[in-house]
Amino acid sequence: MKDTAYCFDLDGTVTRDELLPVIASEVGLAEEIGFLTRLTIQGQIPFEMSFRLRCRLLSEIPVATVAKIVDQVPLDEEIAGFIRNDPERCFIITGNLDVWIEKIAAKLGCGVFSSTAERRADGRLGPLKNILRKSHAIRELRSKFDRLVCIGEGFNDMPMFEEADVRIAYGGVHPPAQALVEISDYIIGNGSALCRLLKTL
């Protein structure tokens, strides 16, 4: 067993923008994806259904095009540096698709838990293989680490926080979801403070 694992949400935590709205805007689907995102945040449709629909909307866009857009989204360099310095104990836990975020994963060099999808022969998005449940990723890490420190900002991080030992609500890109704050131990406003805190834990 190793001592501590640091589990980072990706969108709006390690990346300095939310990925899906950036992708949607680049391919001219901002309105449609935005509508679904709002319904999800308001609890009108479950996350999993919303994610399937959003992927469906983007399924005609070549995977390589989406991956290139994602690659241009800047990372918080201090947080990325923390991860690169300790890749054995840092993990990205994201609902995003493996085929879209593989370049970010390679840049960070750490373990990644993500949703997965097939890539069709014509380079477009194939069927979804698995939609990540963050609590499942946490349970897998629980068998390998004594203590789990989780960092996130959205509603979809709640299952991860509910099983963590130390919970950090991160507000470096936008204010963290209030429901998440209410089950957190720490609230942090930027990457520099986050890394300073992580080094003392």
Added chain:
Amino acid sequence: MPLVKNAVIAAAGLGSRLGHGKPKCLVEVAGKPILEWQLRLLDDVEDIRIVVGYMEQDVVRLALSLRPDVVIVRNPAFRSTTTQQSYWLGGRYLKDPCVYMDGDIIFDPASFHAFLDRAGKVCPLIAIAASKTEQAVFAETIQDGNGDFKVSAFSRSNKTPWEWANIACLPAGMLQENGGDVFSRLAGFTPLNAQCVECFEFDTDADLVQAEKFGQKIRSQS
């Protein structure tokens, strides 16, 4: 730069005795919330942790707007726990000495910085102030040949010229989880090196009137 790198501000309490309907750290004295006065004093301290509870969203918003790199520590059980618990949560995991202070005190900057400087060399170090608040915890003191104070005991009833000023620099491990009053905990480590500070803590409206005059004086000096 002060040698002390860590500070914890306990700002979780209700402030119910004051009855202004907001946490005491948000009460304005001489035109600025107490929290702003305190954060200005800690400009050179690297790692500041603010423990929040009552009306936490308001405190967090102000704290992050004044200093975006503070670490906010939540104490959801603030209604049923003591200041020592907030301090313990704030300083949890820290390995170096840390300054712990209540979020409802206004300090004279020169004496605060003298405390910080000495705390970098002498730890534990606690602060005492000339007795003046309505609900003071009195400090029994002894003075050595150099004129330096040590606190030998605390008391709510045995009036002395000095009161516990609710600020201390303590090494890791000295505070207790779910413990009682901070001064009761410190009493177990007496005699403790002490430094005099000029400050004003307020629990009542009468205190606040005096704190306002104190704040005006500091503002006119800065």
